[in-house]
Amino acid sequence: MAIAYVFAVMKANLYAFYCWIKNNRGLAFMMLLWPYMMAFFLIGIGSILGSIDVYSKRIGVEDPIFYILASSSIMVSSINIVDNVAGELLRHRWVGTLPYVMASPPRFIVFAIAGPIPATLVTSFVTITSILPAVMLFSGITGSLKLFILLMIVYIAMIPLIGLAVVVGGLSLIVREEANIASFLTPLILLVSGVFYPQTILPWILRVIGDAFPLVYVVATAKILALYKIPPFNIFIPIIGMLIALSILYNSLAAPGMLVIEKKIREAGEYGE
Numbered sequence: 001m002a003i004a005y006v007f008a009v010m011k012a013n014l015y016a017f018y019c020w021i022k023n024n025r026g027l028a029f030m031m032l033l034w035p036y037m038m039a040f041f042l043i044g045i046g047s048i049l050g051s052i053d054v055y056s057k058r059i060g061v062e063d064p065i066f067y068i069l070a071s072s073s074i075m076v077s078s079i080n081i082v083d084n085v086a087g088e089l090l091r092h093r094w095v096g097t098l099p100y101v102m103a104s105p106p107r108f109i110v111f112a113i114a115g116p117i118p119a120t121l122v123t124s125f126v127t128i129t130s131i132l133p134a135v136m137l138f139s140g141i142t143g144s145l146k147l148f149i150l151l152m153i154v155y156i157a158m159i160p161l162i163g164l165a166v167v168v169g170g171l172s173l174i175v176r177e178e179a180n181i182a183s184f185l186t187p188l189i190l191l192v193s194g195v196f197y198p199q200t201i202l203p204w205i206l207r208v209i210g211d212a213f214p215l216v217y218v219v220a221t222a223k224i225l226a227l228y229k230i231p232p233f234n235i236f237i238p239i240i241g242m243l244i245a246l247s248i249l250y251n252s253l254a255a256p257g258m259l260v261i262e263k264k265i266r267e268a269g270e271y272g273e
Helices: 003-021 025-048 050-058 064-096 097-102 108-113 117-129 132-177 181-193 204-211 215-229 234-268
Strands: none
Touching: 003 025, 003 097, 003 108, 003 117, 025 108, 025 117, 050 064, 064 108, 064 117, 064 132, 064 181, 064 204, 097 108, 097 132, 097 234, 108 117, 108 132, 132 181, 132 215, 132 234, 181 204, 181 234, 215 234
């Protein structure tokens, strides 16, 4: 019965996401366009301030165009993941559906963890593959294969990021909208992960914090793919190992954490009034 609830919640969330795309085609188009806008902005501003070769040396990559395109899509994808997970919980309170979610047969943790997975998978796929034409133009077939590897790493990194975002969204429900923790999390992740600049230029405390976020390992993957023409696959083993370790850590905290948060919300008896 519990598994049936999980699939039912995922199916409902996927249908809701489809309806959102159908009724917001302009925003759906922007989801495809945002990585290009960020990449062209960086290339344009960078060409004014210095050459692309200098940027390539400072970042430590051989294919700076691929890295800029990949970094732009990683940034947009990470924002979408946090918004789909943490933001989904807040939207239930904002639109007044939180009481019905809390009173429904599936546990609140099912809505929190399983619900956003379909939309997160779709948005990550669309965001990463949206840059495929540009990658093929500048890096050829090899670049498109690298993009597939990056997508797989993004999906692996999505597992610990979902656990982290679930806890953040639950805490945001408790402390109310006026202290939206989720709106603070995404800029922090982007700051300490070194998406567009070397993480080594950050203070040591921010580097330590960055190593605790899965996005830093996705960025490291993009750098490796931009450094090698054909990267050795064993070089990704430590990255995958760290992402698996973070998945175990964050999700082992997310499950009991959401049960505590659910209990506090029920005890408060407000459900977002």
